[in-house]
Amino acid sequence: MADTTPAARTEQPGGAIHNDVKEYYGKILQKTSDLKSNACVPSAKPIPAYIRKALEDVHPDVTAKYYGCGLVVPECVEGCRLLDLGCGSGRDCYMLSRLVGRSGHITGVDMTEDQLESARKYVEYHMERFGYKKPNVNFVQGFIESLREAGLEEKSYDIVISNCVVNLSPDKASVLREAYHVLKDGGELYFSDVYSNARISESLRANKVLWGECLSGAMWWEDLVRLAEEVGFSTPRLVTASVISIGNEELERLLGEYRFVSATYRLFKLPKCSEKKSCLVMYDGNITGSEEKFEFDAQYTFKVNEVIEVDGDVANTLKNSRFSEEFTFHSQTSGACATKPKVMPVDPFQLTELLGSAGVVPSSGGCCGAQESCCK
Template identity: 60%
Template sequence: MAEQASFVDTTVHLDVKDYYGKTLQKTSDIKSNVCVAPTEPLPKFILQALKKVHPDVTDRYYGCGLAVPECLEGCRILDLGCGSGRDCYMLSQLVGEAGHVTGIDMTEDQLEVARKHVDFHMKEFGYRKPNVTFVQGYIEALTEAALEKNSFDIIISNCVVNLSPDKKQVLAEAFSVLKEGGELFFSDMYSNGRQTEEIKNNKVLWGEGFGGALWYKDLLQLAEEVGFRPPRLVKANVIAVDNKEMQAILGDFKFVSATYRLFKLPKGSGKPCKAIYNGNITGAEDSLHFDCQYTFKANQVTEVDGELASILTQSRYAQAFTFQPLRKSCEPCEVKPKAGSGDPFELAVQLQKQSAGSATGGCCSTQSGTCCK
């Protein structure tokens, strides 16, 4: 049998490894001074979980969002580009001892910090055996890193896909290791257009996430090409570029940090229906913010279109809902998809306006716990 070719570092991979392994040693070393202003405070249970993470780990946090979906108990999660492991250790608590979190990263220096603190965290969480594993490997080659196809319930990622030179391959690999019904829930940086070669070739801009940030419309296209259902936009934050030198090269390009849900489902759309959320998801007892269009209030009837009906009935969220047909008779059943779904720049501005006046300490607020990058 022919041997499989193993993944070879491109110049971009080598530069990024060097940036996150050697150049940056702690969060405040990030040169761009780009901060993601919090639009809302973090839920209490997430803050509590973050408080239990070792400071050596949180000191090397370089994320740009909050990659924590709901309904996690007992799940198998994969974190693409886990870095020093902050999100893995937070999720380790949320999936519980019966769940498992695997972090993959290509940079040994980052993994070294993550691995050093496994025992500390397991003791802190009161687990008899570790429910986290850290794997050295490439997000473009997950199966080559011995991650099994169709084996994860959820994949998360926090500010990493922008660093890959081959986003389509990353999405394809994620699709392949997700179980059917599984969800890729990830926060990343997006641009309002395709960057110039000058921007893409600038090592610092690439390392800081600007050079490789996808034009958000390209994400929609790539997701469809690899087989995911249309991405559902959850949140978005404006990214302000404070650094003058960077501003000069970036010109009129704008950037946001945005979180999307992408589902791997059987082909074909479902029928529109009524969905009633039962309020049983930890941390979302009153309401479940599913995406920027749908927030399900507990015990209330919401009419959903065929696409969302497919997602809710065929993913792990099915256990949190009851479903009813739209109408009893055979009249045509239609729920029009809500308009204005897709633009993270519009959403970020809208959320920024909403949060003005109720800010939780502004950019880099430690109270909010959101990232500064």
């Protein structure tokens, strides 16, 4: 069924794909209901109250042109500089504009003129609604494969987000590479996208409708892990995943046995020489919207004042990112009662099977004895 040879850097000439996507999202799609499949739709996961309030403040015309496949709202964003890849009409930018506050800033980049026109039209509206004297959001026309050519400076953003856009790019490696370059040290790429259970065939990648519907351009999830390592990111942390039902008999027939999920990953740009050593940490409960618990990914949920054992990768990430001030790192473990994390799959398809219809992971772990070593 699937091509399992190393992925090519481009599936067809980039200019042709870019033009097709521009036409699809600038001319053919005028509102969310114009989509022909269920791939690019918001996740059914409940939206936290503080995010829901921010979304309610977004102008209806902006929301009507929203084509995302998940809720891409990283935690701990107050005062941060964020970049939204493929911002479209700007819904996520305006929502995050509210969350980062006056001292933060959001940049949206998109290649589609019609989408950017819709986004820029409502800058003043949202600044007045949020009570900001000057805009903390701007929109740039450019390709997500060439961020620096679009005028975005290296090491200038704390967080890069993307919502159902990377699959539309003909050059996924360049997207990850450019995101890596514009991120500050310790920065994060936090993004939701469509993934396939195998590498999509050449014939399906050439189908304009399937590409525009975020399906034939979807990455095989294993390719994401490989590309992240090649670029220099930390190992991708799977946050959540949900099954995509195509909902269109004609497209389902064309796709055959391919299956798809909407999954959110977080990738960090960490120091190359940083130590990866397991340790005990305790969450302090100061992140907005996560006052009782912080769901870092599918494996780790940190409850306030609970000591938990983390592996070397997570310890390294927490110590060298914006989350460093949100945790207490224990250097002495004598007498400590630590909760062990759940053992979770890295395959998003396996995660959806584990989640099941309940949408939650069975709890595990418990109190353990003192650990022999811990980071400082």
